[in-house]
Amino acid sequence: MLINGKSETRIEANDRGLQFGDGLFETIAVKDGAPCLWRRHMERLLGGCSRLGIKPPDIHQLRQEVDREIGKAGRGVIKIIITRGPGQRGYRPQAESQPSRIISFSDEPSFPEQVHQRGIVARLCSTRLGWNPALAGLKHLNRLEQVLARDEWNDPSIHEGLMMDAAGRVIEGTSSNLFVVQDEKLYTPDLSRCGVAGVMQGRVIEIAEELDIPVIITDISLQDLWVADGLFLTNSLIGIWPIRELSGQEFSLDALPRNLIDAVQERGYSLS
Amino acid sequence: MLINGKSETRIEANDRGLQFGDGLFETIAVKDGAPCLWRRHMERLLGGCSRLGIKPPDIHQLRQEVDREIGKAGRGVIKIIITRGPGQRGYRPQAESQPSRIISFSDEPSFPEQVHQRGIVARLCSTRLGWNPALAGLKHLNRLEQVLARDEWNDPSIHEGLMMDAAGRVIEGTSSNLFVVQDEKLYTPDLSRCGVAGVMQGRVIEIAEELDIPVIITDISLQDLWVADGLFLTNSLIGIWPIRELSGQEFSLDALPRNLIDAVQERGYSLS
CATH class of the missing domain: 3.20.10.10 (D-amino Acid Aminotransferase, subunit A, domain 2)
Structure with a gap:
């Protein structure tokens, strides 16, 4: 798992993603070592950031991190979470919030036969x-x-x-x-x-x-x-x-x- | 901040509280060093656990942790978050999930005069x-x-x-x-x-x-x-x-x- 670009499994508990569900995610199929439908997933993610007023992530950086997290795996699942970032108590978003990026790879799920x-x-x-x-x-x-x-x-x-x-x-x-x-x-x-x-x-x-x-x-x-x-x-x-x-x-x-x-x-x- | 009884500020990013907002919280006034309306807050919290199918926390242990987090402060705010705990990918709750407890104290907010x-x-x-x-x-x-x-x-x-x-x-x-x-x-x-x-x-x-x-x-x-x-x-x-x-x-x-x-x-x- 990569959190804000670092190999890490934990996130600050004052992150608004935990406090209020204040964020977005994408679940992306990985085939032949690459994330599928990348442009479409990023369009939805950026559209979501715009509608929620969350500072959009740098997509080039995000892709580099996704590729790092996939590593040598051929197939699997990448989940990207973007939250509004750490915050103080209270619902009001702070303009200076720095969004958090959480990228995790998991194995391909098993599907029913045929x-x-x-x-x-x-x-x-x-x-x-x-x-x-x-x-x-x-x-x-x-x-x-x-x-x-x-x-x-x-x-x-x-x-x-x-x-x-x-x-x-x-x-x-x-x-x-x-x-x-x-x-x-x-x-x-x-x-x-x-x-x-x-x-x-x-x-x-x-x-x-x-x-x-x-x-x-x-x-x-x-x-x-x-x-x-x-x-x-x-x-x-x-x-x-x-x-x-x-x-x-x-x-x-x-x-x-x-x-x-x-x-x-x-x-x-x-x-x- | 106390997380599962330990002085800590970070939580596992696979916690379902972050992944899905799968949890509950209480915001409690602290006056004279004690949490106000404790029984009522706990009734709502336990009722919420029951409705969401989250294993209820031990209220006696929770109160001890709240008192530890308040420490010597006279007035302020205690926020308790109970999540369904860490999980695997996918919405389905796992029966063996161990809920997470996040307890944080903050200063009394400033209110308008009079x-x-x-x-x-x-x-x-x-x-x-x-x-x-x-x-x-x-x-x-x-x-x-x-x-x-x-x-x-x-x-x-x-x-x-x-x-x-x-x-x-x-x-x-x-x-x-x-x-x-x-x-x-x-x-x-x-x-x-x-x-x-x-x-x-x-x-x-x-x-x-x-x-x-x-x-x-x-x-x-x-x-x-x-x-x-x-x-x-x-x-x-x-x-x-x-x-x-x-x-x-x-x-x-x-x-x-x-x-x-x-x-x-x-x-x-x-x-x-």
Whole structure:
């Protein structure tokens, strides 16, 4: 782990990242020794810094530190946390705050076998996502909703939980974005009230458009899910995961756009 | 600062308090060398641990550490943070997590002169509070909404900002609870959707009831504020602060229950 460029595992406890969750993070797939979709992850991170008023990190320096932390590893995961930095008591950010950078490498997680062919089992979570347009889309450090939702099940055969907002709209998985396939079109939830704008979600939308598959960003209800031709999840580590079962209801994988799934596996993890 | 009983200023960066804001805190007034309203703060902390599924701290040990951290200081502030403890990557809490305890003492903040007689100036914040019944009432570490709201103004003559929920209900100050005085009754917002259930708010309700002042917990609209006879704020450090001006509109302090304000100053900071 590198903290502010030094090999270190501890951080000052007065850091606002701990005190208030006052910061952002990125979880990045590492393949062939390099962080995938780097430009997109950095765009989201800098956009988040701008919206939270956190001094943006030097991306060139950050990349050097990421490369140091990856070292000789071929595959794995890089997590970057940027906080507003150490602070005094009280919510008010101090203009002179120096952001903290925490970069850690971990091994590639193990995924279900043949997941792209067989799909995964998902459930509906009862923990809801609160609306906050000021925070919507950001991958910030206030993640108690996801923690509570992920704590709702222990069954290792269930791989993800879908979360709704207060009005019952389906928004996303605890750590993934959702796509609904209907009449050969893709629908993915509007994230302007809550949810995380996934880097892989963006990449999948881009590849779908290259393949002339229409993508519609809209509100999605539970009813929309039950009558869907198919469902899949995306995130930076998993790429695309088809859903074969949701809270007991089976979903066919036949209607999923196979060319999209193959294209995302082949070129979804590009370097920029 | 004491971290897990040791004199220390740093914490493991894989602590879930930093990674996800997965924890709780209490900010406690210290007077005459002792933490005020200790039992109430501990009740809220333990209630929060129960709701988040965090292993509760040993309160006897916690008190010993708080007393050590206060040392010979007469007055000041104790902040206690309890996190779910160090963890691995991913939102899922691990059953074997050992919670972290972070206890820090700081000097008493400086308050406006003659604040109980003259009142303070407040403003309305545009940052809204998201609804989340699963988190409502808790003093948890996901505080970006308060950080953004407190960052809305720099004017040192403004002492607090009021926050509304997504539906425009007035909920609380960035770090205080709100009471509305109307027809010799007190109204304070329903915190079942969002907001922090303040320890001093609870103490003020209790003292009001002892003084036969009716207290009604209900939804409060902006309109309710503009026509109010008076407004005041509470928190564990300030006790009661009358509001003399809100976003340019002046409020009389004459309708405020003087006996309540005096009683809270005299016995609001009891030891239990």
